[in-house]
Amino acid sequence: MSNSYVGRFAPSPSGPLHFGSLIAAVGSYLQAKANQGTWLVRIEDLDPPREVAGAAANILTTLDAFGLHWDRDVIYQSQREPAYRDAIAQLSQQGLTYYCHCTRKQIQAQGQFYQGQCKHKKLTAEHAALRLTTTTPVNYFIDELHGKIEIEKALAAEDFIIHRKDGLFAYNLAVVVDDIYQGVTEVVRGADLIEPTGRQLYLFSQFAQPAPSYLHLPLVSNVDGSKLSKQNHAPGLDTTKTKTLLIEAFKFLALPVFNALEDLSIPQLLQWGTEHWSVKNLPRQKSIVLGP
Numbered sequence: 001m002s003n004s005y006v007g008r009f010a011p012s013p014s015g016p017l018h019f020g021s022l023i024a025a026v027g028s029y030l031q032a033k034a035n036q037g038t039w040l041v042r043i044e045d046l047d048p049p050r051e052v053a054g055a056a057a058n059i060l061t062t063l064d065a066f067g068l069h070w071d072r073d074v075i076y077q078s079q080r081e082p083a084y085r086d087a088i089a090q091l092s093q094q095g096l097t098y099y100c101h102c103t104r105k106q107i108q109a110q111g112q113f114y115q116g117q118c119k120h121k122k123l124t125a126e127h128a129a130l131r132l133t134t135t136t137p138v139n140y141f142i143d144e145l146h147g148k149i150e151i152e153k154a155l156a157a158e159d160f161i162i163h164r165k166d167g168l169f170a171y172n173l174a175v176v177v178d179d180i181y182q183g184v185t186e187v188v189r190g191a192d193l194i195e196p197t198g199r200q201l202y203l204f205s206q207f208a209q210p211a212p213s214y215l216h217l218p219l220v221s222n223v224d225g226s227k228l229s230k231q232n233h234a235p236g237l238d239t240t241k242t243k244t245l246l247i248e249a250f251k252f253l254a255l256p257v258f259n260a261l262e263d264l265s266i267p268q269l270l271q272w273g274t275e276h277w278s279v280k281n282l283p284r285q286k287s288i289v290l291g292p
């Protein structure tokens with residue numbers, strides 16, 4: 001890879017960063033820096049009801065405390081609505097979208113996946129979701145760490161939502177429009193987002209844009225197997241322990257840590273991490289339980 005590499009970290013401001021988000025931040029940062037690339041931060045504040053007041057600013061302050069400095073201005077999805085509208089217009093002009101009035105309950109009553117019930121009904125926009133017709137399902141992709149990832153046939157074929165009934169833009173649409181806009185060449189993120197990658201690849205192809213490569217890092221999970229997340233109230237990162245936590249993150253990402261690292265400063269630690277970063281040594285599990 002050359003220095004045209006562009007990576008990113010794209011947190012949703014639904015709470016403070018926790019150890020799981022630190023792994024995604026550090027992993028995407030080190031991979032970008034090890035490729036002499038650019039590392040960007042995008043705040044995914046697309047869903048106001050799930051947003052926690054002050055979380056976006058808190059996330060940026062926390063990244064800063066960990067020495068994870070972004071290389072260009074931060075972008076906020078809440079300010080990108082015109083771009084999402086244009087993208088939808090582009091897909092609609094190609095005859096690829098349709099309105100759907102189905103409720104989740106109605107869909108579930110007919111099976112696990114949506115079967116295109118509204119496709120030819122020419123329904124109105126009122127109280128409707130907008131779906132994208134899947135003409136060429138993405139049945140697999142190559143993950144840089146996990147290799148070939150197959151996507152369940154029915155899931156890959158589903159006409160998915162790009163604009164929600166409640167008026168919000170769907171995550172898959174926004175993430176692709178923004179990855180194109182920011183020129184992202186590789187997405188490094190948690191393994192919980194392996195599944196939607198097929199949909200995102202489909203969107204890249206519909207926008208006739210080259211897709212980035214993907215690397216999904218193991219998730220940090222609780223002893224009960226659930227993902228460490230803002231929703232299940234994972235504790236926010238303690239910014240008085242940045243060095244210790246950074247070294248813990250390195251350990252999780254299989255860097256060859258040793259005791260004397262404690263003597264390095266944060267910038268020196270990140271430099272050391274960049275020099276010792278190795279995708280091929282990363283753990284291949286999709287999720288790892290944190291030790292005591």
Ligand code: GLU
Nearest residue numbers: 010011012044175189193
């Ligand atoms: N905003 C998403 C999250 O916080 C991540 C999106 C992505 O990396 O594609 O889980």
